[in-house]
Amino acid sequence: MKNVAILIIVCIVVVGGFFLYLNKSGSENKKDNLSETKDSNQLQTELSDDQLKERIGQMIMTGFRGTEARENSDIYKMIKDVKIGGVVLFDYDIPSGSFPRNITSYEQTKKLTSDIQKYSITPLFVAVDAEGGNVNRLKQKYGFLPIISAAKMGQDKTFQTVYKESVELAMELKGLGFNMNLAPVVDLNINPKNPIIGALERSFSSDSKEVVQQAKIFIENHLKSDVIAVAKHFPGQGSATKDSHNEIIDITDTYKTEELIPYQDLNNQGLLKAVMVGHTMNRNIDKNHPATLSSIFLEDILRNQIGFKGVIISDDIQxxxxxxNYRLEEAIIMAINAGIDVVTVLNNSPNGYDKDIAQKVRDMIFDAVRSNKIKEIRITESYDRILDLKKQFGIVQSVKSKKERAERIKSKNFELIGQPNTLTFGQALEIAKEVEKIVVIRPAFLLAIFQEELKLEKFDMCYLTDFNTGEGIRVADGKKLTKVMKPDRDIQAFLNITKELKRDPSKTLITCPMSFGYGGAMGPADFIPSTWMQYKDKIEKITGKPADPWDINDAFLAAGLYLSESGANQKTRKGEWNAAMIYFSGSISSPYTWYADGAMMIADNIQSDIEMIQLVTSF
Structure with a gap:
């Protein structure tokens, strides 16, 4: 009842606050977005031309052609001459109607993002649209992970699907060198026939509570991988009947006030770091301007009412x-005066490609500041927010920020199956290092296996209810399941293990069956009872006490022994990949290569975290 009461209060606050703006009934913006000027005698110019241009550059996020970033390429010049703040990569080039634009394969994309960053003095936001489903530039046909749509994630009310999909996606993005994902969509699926949202399965649900819960998990998993998740499209375009790629969207008669709830709730939970604004028109709120160009939407509602303090990003201004409806210069000036921090000019529209677009936009903004059409303080405000966000995610790093990031890495939660808040990453790393002293295994790989197992089993735990047939119930929803444990292989071993450890076998969590095979695995290392019995004596000989699959140290040791014997002791990529395959399926030739691929991707990301800790330790 307490949670229900809190939700009701939040709804009242959000909806009530929103109606304050409805009562303005199309009032003018409190500021004229285009002509907001000062008397030239009052203008205080604090920045030199070079300083101002550098700050403006950070506010520009653009796109380019090319699968490589060579010197004298378009992107090289944008970075060197304009000092842009970010780029967005695409697989398809709209102006030419052809593939590829930037993305052809995993290794090519990883090299491209790395090369781009090398050219920039201030590291870039490197972004991509990777929502899953129909909107995903990282397609399976190029060798990337298959990620399902938000609508399909939202169908699973246990949240296991969104957890698994977003963990994999965030890990892949980090491994590729992306530090920003232009996702999730937190629009409510009010109009299922909406050509740009509902019809493309981009919304988690029509229910605001469901959207918040699904988006929360999606964003949290991105944060764990140091990838900025950009919630979109503020203030909500789930009720739209048209596509803003083709024309302005008027939602005056279809918009519902609960469309603000995801932004309010996610912001209250500290999860909103960046928000993308859609080109929607609601004349009940601002009769003259779409949300992207409206200070009522951006300052009054998003900043003041919701309390958002992060970076506001425009949807593609082109x-x-x-x-x-607006000249490019006019739209950019209005957007910045309204409160946009990052202007996206993606250079990927039917109007054509312009290799000089970044410099043109920079010069437009510079001239607008010097002619008093934009206050210099607006540039500084946005610049500060952008740099703060880059520092938060380790994109821009000083010695101090590196130390702070290393501490954040060490202190972040390292969740295990059935034990969500037991260890920090730093503690897990120390245990893995101790195992490395006993068996030959790379700590990053050992930790990756535990995270890969968690990804599969976090929301899919069961109790065994029938010790003859192996039937049981799923904890999340109480559903009765068959094949929870294989009778002839594992049940007697399970009963022996729980008896020795004085555990009630009917109240001991084990894994539920997947779509194939049996469940019944135990503890953080996810060992089935028969496999645990093969390592029980080895563990007891090393530790001098009864082996316990639910004991963290024993679980780490058991996994280390198994993986080392399966090829991980070679400390080669092939050896570790083989070990992961055997750990999951017992064979390197099984069809479940996605498990080993996922484990190796996680290991790469964990290794980078370990190296950051080691680097700071050496200071």
Whole structure:
């Protein structure tokens, strides 16, 4: 009842606050977005031209052509000459109607993002649209992980699907060198026929509570991988009947006030770091301006009412919704005056490609500041927010920020199956290092296996209820399941283990069956009872006490022994990949290569975290 009461209060606050703006009934913006000026005698110019241009550059996120970033390429010049703040990569080039634009394969994309960053003095936001389903530039046909749509994730009310999909996606993004994902969509699926949201399965649900819960998990998993998740499309375009790529979206008669709830709730939980604004028109709120160009939406509602303090990003300013109604310079000035921090000019529209677009936009903003159409303080405000966000995610690093990031890495939760808040990453790393002294195994790989197992089993735990047939119930929803444990292989071993450790076998958590085979695995290392019995004596000989699959140290040791014997002792990529395959399926030739691929991706990311800790320790 307490949670229900809190939700009701939040809804009242959000909806009530929103109606304050409805009562303005199309009032003018408190500021004229285009002509907001000062008397030239009052203007205080604090920045030199070079300083101002550098700060403006950080506010520009653009796109380019090319699968490589060579010197004298378009992107090289944008970075060197304009000092842009970010780029967005695409697989398809709209102006030419052809593939590829930037993305062809995993290794090519990883090299491209790395090369781009090498050219930039201030590291870039490197972003991509990777929502899953129909909107994902990292397609399976190029060798990337298959990620399902938000709508399909949202169908699973146990949240196991969104957890698994977003963990894999975030890990892949980090491994590729992306530090920003233009996702999740937190629009409510109010109009299932909406051509740009509902029809493309981009929304988790029509229910705001469901959207918040699904988006929360999606964002949290991105944060764990140091990838910025950009919630979109503020203030909500789930009720739309048209596509802003083609024309302005008027939601005056279809918009529902609960569309703000995901932004309010996620912000209250500290999860909103960046928000993308859609090109929607709601004349009940601002009769003259779409949300991207409206200080009522951005300052009054998003900043003041919701309390958002992060970075506000425009949807592509070259979309027809804007370009058909405003000149580019006019739209950019209005957007910045309204409160946009990052102007996206993605250079990937039917209007054509312009290799000089970044410099043109920079010069437009510079001239607007010097002619008093934009206050210099607006540039500084946005610049500070952008740099703060880059520092938060370790994109921009000083010695101090590196030390702070290393401490954050060590102190972050390292969740294990059935033990969500037992260890920090630093503690888990120390245990893995102790195992490395006993068996030959790389700590990053050992930790990755535990995270890969967690990804599969976090929301899928069972109790065994029938010790003859192996039937049981799933904890999440109480559903009765068959094949919870294989009778002839594992049940007697399970009963022997629990008896020795004085555990009630009917109240001991084990894994549920997957879509194939049996469940019944035990503890953080996810060993089935028969496999645990093969390592029981070895563990007891090393530790001098009864082996316990639910004991963290024993679980780490058991996994280390198994993986080392399966090829991980070679400390080669092939050896570790083989070991992961055997750990999951017992064979390197099974069809479940996704498990080993996922484990290796996680290991790469964990290794980078370990190296950051080691680097700081050496200071």
């Amino acid at each position: 979309m027809a919704a804007i370009s058909n």
